[in-house]
Amino acid sequence: MSSRHRVLTNSPRTQSLRLGTARLAFCGLVCLTFGLSDVRTGLAQTPLRQVIDEHISAGWKTRNVTAAAPCSDAEFLRRIYLDLSGTIPTTAATRAFLNDAAPDKREKLVDQLLASPEYARNMQLLFDAMLLERQYANYVTEAEWTEYLRESFATNKPWDQFVRELIAVDGTDPKLHAAMRFQLVRTLDSYRVLNPNAITRDVGRLFLGINLQCAQCHDHPTIKDYHQADYFGIYAFFSRSSVFMATVDTKTVAQFAESAEGTVTFTSVFDKEKKSHTTNPRLPGRPEITEPMFEKGKEYTVAPANGVRPVPIHSRRGELARSLPAPDNVAFNRNIANRLWCQMLGRGIVHPVELNHASNPPSHPELLDILGQRMAEMKYDIKAFLRELALTRTYQLSSVPAAGVSVAAPESFATARLKPIGPEQFAMTMLQATGMTDVQRLALGDKATPDALYATQKGHFPPFVTFFASPPGQAEGSFQSSLEQGLFLGNGDSVRSWLGRQAGNLVDRLSNLPEPTPVAEELYLSVYTRMPSPEETAEIADYLKDRAGDRTEALQELVWSLLTSTEFRFNH
Amino acid sequence: MSHSKLKIERQRGISRRTVLGGMVGAAAGGLCLNGFAPYGWTNPVTPPKKRLLVIVHSGGLSQLESWDPKPGAATGGPNLAISTSVPGTQVSELLPHTSQQIHHLTLLRSLDTKEDNHGPGRYLMLSGRREGSGLVYPTLPCVASSFLTPPSHPLPGYFSIGGAGREAAFLGTRYDPVNVPGDKPLANLARSSKLSEASEVRRQSLRQKLNDRFTANQRGSSDTSAYSQSFVQAQQLMQHNTLFDLSQESPQDVERYGKHRMGQRCLLARRLLERGVTCVQVAHEGYDSHAENFNLHLDLLEQFDRPFACLISDLAQRGILDNTIVLALGEFGRTPNINQRMGRDHWSRAWSIAMAGPGIGKGRIFGKTNDQGTEVTEDPVNAADLYHTFLDLLDIDSTQKYTIDGHEDIPIADPAGKIVEKLIV
Structure with missing residues (x-):
């Protein structure tokens, strides 16, 4: 675990700081003596749990709130069981934990639960609801999909790899076929599968923490940093894709095909002149992606033909799978950190978790930056990240507010949320x-x-x-x-x-x-x-x-x- | 702003602004279990100012066999048109009973909704939005119920008879319809025969005591009280276990409405509205007449005609129509062209619905189609505008926005649409 924490990001800011282990440990000690550990310099790798508690408790001071008392063993036991395994312990397990005198019993329990099969099941259930929102999908059965999810969490598949699979999947690898279900969702209001509008909304919300829904027809009316061009930038990654029914071993299976043609244009409903805009694929806040140019007729690895699944040399979904789940994508890192935080603490640092924008700022901006950065440094290790959250003092507060003072606002994280x-x-x-x-x-x-x-x-x-x-x-x-x-x-x-x-x-x-x-x-x-x-x-x-x-x-x-x-x- | 409104606002994440805009919640505050009289309105219950009844012709009613007949035209089919209670207005002969209630109705004959698929068509008519935008919108009765049901109302705001859906979308489950089968009891309404009333009272009161203890020390929230309230509401509805009991209606009425399913559903709708329910929806299925359109409409409209006429007449007579908007609509109409199987297919370019209630003209025809029924020739109405109009008729400002969790504004009706002022009297 500790070696993982010492891995530095590839960002230029920290690359020059690859120092020896001893030096890092020393720096950590030095930084500690100065209040908030300045991990942004990359010099120190104070345990994340400690960084979190320092930021959260500093917030209590500035917000002038009193934190709740630490939770009891029984509160902790029920809470951590429900959060990590999705159920409560047996009476035998409860008695054993309450009678255990070991000072590190909470830490041991966290490790035990994270290693349990119930953890993977619970994450499967949570992420199924998060990613598909209980909507139907064609071509991939629910059983295949849930097993894919369960196995991904059982093996602690890094989050970036998981997202890459969901986006890049084309159905030709039987092992990853189930991952197609994410893009095959039939939203309730549409019969269409591989619906670029639905996928655009989901990619923005689920992987970047921004809901561009209202920017589909015009720039967002009230959120000034959500632009229609952002919406169609994501849309363009998917608009060339379609479902292709292939025959594999005499069976018909769905695969994804992609064309090398097709331009995305959009017009604002508010624009009286109806000016039409064209966009290449583009992630919000970034320039349009410059795509390689190919001679007419040479754009394909497999050219389109009757009954043939076309494969372009340059795949737009492939491009997204490379550039979205990447350590330099701050929004991507912050989003997963914030979502896991919300899962454990009951409220995001950006809340709601899918509405990250300037007029809905994070309650603890520096902390969120650090969490995102650490997430990338930890190589998107979900279990390790949850483990750190579970071991914070913040997570282990009582849900009974401090007595004699007014109840602290939820964004101060001074009391455990219900x-x-x-x-x-x-x-x-x-x-x-x-x-x-x-x-x-x-x-x-x-x-x-x-x-x-x-x-x-x-x-x-x-x-x-x-x-x-x-x-x-x-x-x-x-x-x-x-x-x-x-x-x-x-x-x-x-x-x-x-x-x-x-x-x-x-x-x-x-x-x-x-x-x-x-x-x-x-x-x-x-x-x-x-x-x-x-x-x-x-x-x-x-x-x-x-x-x-x-x-x-x-x-x-x-x-x-x-x-x-x-x-x-x-x-x- | 009252405390109870604030609670609701937090609970469903809808902003103060929207709440102040007129939204009230269905169930708040401590209610006395026996504080509701079985008939009519008594203190302390405040009736909703406006109410809503929607009858859905699932599958798509043919306008030509109902509200906009074209006898003699090539597209008209074999049925005749008959005179109605409004001189000069005719409807299909398949609606003999309804023809005598036309003086309560507006027949809107100029709908052009441009959506020929079942799911999206239904969604468009009931949610006022086109499919595929990525966000699912609540249906009109959920929206109406959320705005119109007074606080402390002892009954849920929306019952859907013959429905099975979750329709409240981002409004949350508390605004979903209570889905009533219509021909059998509501699931889980009856207390188990093995559980005595005394036992029920004991366990409910202990539950409340445990809750009070848990939420002492400032641990309570709008969520904890909402959860507790769901049991109180359940108990209230169980006390009204005759709410759905049609055997309590007079044999004459049961006979009049008809002992078939649609007759029972319409009688139940009357019963619910009489008891103060804010929104009721009645489903009538089976109109998708791609083959044998005329035989099918003969059968279906026979089931629809009499109970619908009874309902309109009774609601008018009992004063309920004075504050209730009634809509009879489908997902679209049917093609003027008669196909080779004597069927009519999906058709949204020129079709009709019927409406009644305050603000809606009595005995009025609105809009017109051409001789063959293939085009709207006067006052075309689209679905977005119609939805704004529905909201306006219900005294709900159709230009306001939902603010979900305090951040994202969602216009309650399509911002591209506007109220059809001409349609309102």
């Missing part, structure tokens, strides 16, 4: 809390691999996606609530069946405990991932006091109430 648990994660979390995952584990016996368990959980996702996900075509993130959620959790088959007594599930375990105090403990550990307070234990005892005649019903009421409470709904 993050709504994603739809699939909420299903998995409920299955674990009600003990249904434990029941499955028992039933599968030695076949209870993470894959086998996931397969049983996945079947419960659809109603959770129906009722808890953002509508198709909308980014997840903002909290969604609806009356139908209340009906589903109150009356729906899923939760009701999980509350039925089954050998080994939570209601069963509670039923086997005659005394109220152990009931309170098992209940709170299972559902809330923490011990009950004395007040809460007394409340449970009181609740059960006169219910000997209908004890199972009383226990089901208790489990339901905890399951549907806000403490359970949010990652806090």
Whole structure:
């Protein structure tokens, strides 16, 4: 890990500073004594977590806010499990962690979770929702796509390589065929696949943190640094591409073809003279790409012909795959750093994460620069980056605001945010809390691999996606609530069946405990991932006091109430 | 600005400016579970000032077999035109009952929407936008519900009968329709028979107690209260479990509307509007008559005609039409040309919809097509302008913008469009 942190970027500013390890370490110490570590000079490589905490706490001073207390072990345990594995721990794991006296137990847990198969599953779910927004796609099955995602995160594929694959893919390499799905999305409002408008919007939002949507028909009406020319600069990378149905081993498979011709022109709807502009491919804020010129008829490696997939010598998508995910692309680096930050901290440094522009400045501009730069230096190692975030003091604050002062603005990161648990994660979390995952584990016996368990959980996702996900075509993130959620959790088959007594599930375990105090403990550990307070234990005892005649019903009421409470709904 | 409005604004990320522009939320503040009278409006509920009923002819109703008949023309088909309650106005003979309610309606006969595909056509008519822009816009009833449903209203703002969609887009799930099957109970509405009412009350009250404890110490937010509120709303709707129960309607009405699916859906629409719902949509499927257009319209319009006429007549008689905009529309019309399978294909260049309600002319014909129905000859109306007009009829400023998360402004209607002033009386 530490050697990775010492890798310097290829940027000219730092190239002259390739110094020996000892010297770097020494500089790090020197810089520390001067408050904020000046990593921008490239001289020091203070651990990223420390740099983050220095910037965030400096912000508390300038904003004159009081930070929350550090979170408890139980808060940390639930939070990090949900963030990295998408579910909550078993009661056994909770007890073990809470009883562990090792001073480095949080760090060990982070490493353990990042190495777990559940991490890759959770990232697969998160990035599927982020990249495709639950829209349909043709030609690549969902199963192929999700396995591609899972494997990419399981092997910790660097982010730049991942993005390169999504853009450059042409479908000829069977190993990468699944990556085509990103460009094959059929947006809800369009039947068209490989729709350059949809892809332009996605490339801007997802990889550069800028939503150029409103710059399609004219310069953005209110965001002055979003230009129509930026929109069509990205558009031009894709406008020559199309789907080609190829025959491979007697099977018909989709591939991407690209023409060597086709010019992008655009007109502003606000321009009374209807002046037409032409653009070559171009990334926002950069000059148009100068393309190699070819003699007429010699532009192709494979010339277009009937039933032949044309391959140009110069591929515009290939050009984008080279220039977009590159260490010198500051917007690209900042975007992924900011998105991972948002995933862990519940709010981006630029927020919303897709609206990075001058009038929506980052809350911590210097820190965001550093995060982007470090992301590139770390060779886009997502796990290493998440690890640093998880080990910050900032991440490990309590979600209870400091007492006696007014609540700090969210962009000060002085209190842990309440993050709504994603739809699939909420299903998995409920299955674990009600003990249904434990029941499955028992039933599968030695076949209870993470894959086998996931397969049983996945079947419960659809109603959770129906009722808890953002509508198709909308980014997840903002909290969604609806009356139908209340009906589903109150009356729906899923939760009701999980509350039925089954050998080994939570209601069963509670039923086997005659005394109220152990009931309170098992209940709170299972559902809330923490011990009950004395007040809460007394409340449970009181609740059960006169219910000997209908004890199972009383226990089901208790489990339901905890399951549907806000403490359970949010990652806090 | 009241506290509850501010909450909604944060919750859905819509700006103060937009909220001040007239937007109110559907559910805020603590409601008393029993504070809603089953019939009509009583304190403390404030009725929405305007309401909306949309009937969607899924697949594309033929204007020639309905609102704009061309009897005798080469394109006219075999059906005759009949006189209506408005002297001089004729509709297709397939609408005998509706023909007697024309004095409540405006027939808009000059639509030119230039979109001949089902999905995009429907989207264009209901969201006022052309497909493929990359951003998905909410449909008119979601928008109307978000603006018009008063705070503290005990019922959701938008019920879609026979619908199955998520339509609220960036407005968020709380403005999605409650999708009612129409011919069977709403999913998850009924409490399990194994759960006693006492048990339900106990667990709901414990849930609330746990929430109060969790959100003490300033940990609560608009999100936590919205989540808690979704259970309160669910409980409220469960208390109105007769809301969808057509057996409570008189046998005469059930008979009058018809015991078939469309009849039941229209009667349910009346029932919901009577109980104060802001927006209702009714789907009537099956109009895509590429073959056997005339037989198909004979069947479908028989199902549509009587319940629609009953609905218009009842809404007028009960005063609901005084504050309710009614729209009967499809994704497009059908070709004047009759194809070799006696079908009509998709046609958006010259077609019709029917409208009624405040601001809409009574017994009025707006626009005109030529003798063969192939071109609009008077007052052409496009979809963007029509959408602005719909919003205006609902007293919603169609030039305002949504400000999502405080930064990106999205015009609620296509900025290239404008209100068709002539259409409004």
